[in-house]
Amino acid sequence: MPKALRERRERTGNYHLILQWCRTPEQHLYEGIRPITLFGLPPAERAEETGVAESTLRRAAAAFDTHGMISLFRPTKAHLLMLSRLMGFL
Numbered sequence: 778m779p780k781a782l783r784e785r786r787e788r789t790g791n792y793h794l795i796l797q798w799c800r801t802p803e804q805h806l807y808e809g810i811r812p813i814t815l816f817g818l819p820p821a822e823r824a825e826e827t828g829v830a831e832s833t834l835r836r837a838a839a840a841f842d843t844h845g846m847i848s849l850f851r852p853t854k855a856h857l858l859m860l861s862r863l864m865g866f867l
Contacts, residue, residue: 792809792826802851806837806849809823809827809829809837810834810837810838810841813834813838820834
């Protein structure tokens with residue numbers, strides 16, 4: 778049997794424990810908004826649980842609802858520079 782690629786962990790809803798396992802900022806953000814987008818938890822309640830500002834959670838959840846997973850990724854300076862150069866050609 779092949780070796781497991783990831784360490785097996787017990788499932789949990791403990792936000793602060795989950796954050797320790799997240800590898801990227803995008804995963805952190807997703808874990809913050811997941812109960813809002815999947816289960817309809819109010820952003821104010823999630824803000825109390827996580828310590829993340831309610832307005833941040835509300836905006837991130839709204840962007841996720843509108844644009845999906847791509848909304849979790851922020852453009853880098855290189856992406857913005859490339860975009861500005863492309864816009865100059867139009």
